[in-house]
Amino acid sequence: MESKCENCIVRQFNSLRALSKEELKKVSDSKISKKIKKGDSLFVEGQKLDGVYCVRDGVSKLSKLSSNGKEQIVKLTNKGEVMGQRSVVAEDFTNLSATAINDMEVCFIPKEIISNTLNMNPNFSLEVLRHMAHDLKEADDVIVNMSQKTVKQRLAEAFVYLKKNYGEDEDGFLVLTLSRDDYANIVGAATESLIRMISEFKKKGLIKTLGKKIGVLEVQALQELADGFK
Amino acid sequence: MESKCENCIVRQFNSLRALSKEELKKVSDSKISKKIKKGDSLFVEGQKLDGVYCVRDGVSKLSKLSSNGKEQIVKLTNKGEVMGQRSVVAEDFTNLSATAINDMEVCFIPKEIISNTLNMNPNFSLEVLRHMAHDLKEADDVIVNMSQKTVKQRLAEAFVYLKKNYGEDEDGFLVLTLSRDDYANIVGAATESLIRMISEFKKKGLIKTLGKKIGVLEVQALQELADGFK
């Protein structure tokens, strides 16, 4: 059942591609495959991580609780991403919780392997560094969006993002189905406000809905809305 | 006039401390000291950076313009920080502008030196990685604050932060003097709203003002306000 990292396509999309054959073998021998069910969490804010998670399949949300008890989703992870790197690198508690949005398959890689490789292989360090640089840039963008865009604009942006990054099924519905609550926590708004906005978008013909599922009808218009050219 | 990196105290606080003697010498020989006057910018969003800036003295703001033309300050830099690392590491355009808040002394270090050292010295990569991990964590916190706290809470937090990180003078005023506009751009609010809030804090005895200068009187109360225990 346990397949080898050497044959794993997912590796190509993350920092593990910088590993040598021997290093990869070590990772492969020590990794533990796990299945995470939708709704279960991989790790929780404030926890000390013993390693990182390489995502083979499924999507998760990285979120943080604010002091008032509301959840804020900081990032959605894609297939191929490595989670928990920040925490392992900084030898720090996780600042985020990771929860599966749909069923996931992940490989747990013990932190010793990661830190050893970081110390020995400059290429690997550089790869990790590049990925973190990318995440940091995205985080900066989120900050600006949060502070300067309206809920409406942020929601429009979210729809465009979800369509672009996770695609749609044959009926034109977003492949990644999120709860209204999750949408609210991505966009940073009260759930009721968000639901109202979805109704509004629907009324305007920008999106269509079928139960939880949402289909993006007018990407262009949504993009313009997000950019403030309403 | 040009002093040597080997004797620079500032180095201890950033990733350059991981450099060997020879590497440090190379940096020292190729670096260019610059004085940046208050209000001038070190670099601008979208620019390609030819190197990084090591801050010997002074404070700068890292900011980003949103599509509606408003500025959002993402981070204030401290003495000792290295700026532009993200961009150089990712071989990317800067996503942020850096503007001096007071007069600054910085050393420009060409990117070739940085990338060479990154490739050769795993310790240096690791140090940079740790710093970036720290920045990423802070960015996540800012996202949560932006989306879940009120302007009032964020302003209270800003005052506590500024007192803690930059200190106060003998009369109890914050050493770092920001314009009301800058405060608004940190907190993510309209300048008028922010000014009103400052008046309110003053009326409640939480802070005192003298022209542009602001003194924090009740750290505890401000902290509680920021945390939502109003």
Added chain:
DNA sequence: AATAAAACATGATAATTATCAGTTTTTACA
């Protein structure tokens, strides 16, 4: 020292968003 420009400040009002209360629909599972 005079003056223009920039920064600071306040009031009135409008827009955005949250909160509370309640209903309907969907989902999970005994």
Added chain:
DNA sequence: TGTAAAAACTGATAATTATCATGTTTTATT
């Protein structure tokens, strides 16, 4: 398959924040 729980939704209202208009103070410059 029936039923309880969870999620989705709607309305009324309140709180927060932005915008516009305008006046005052401070700062920089000649």
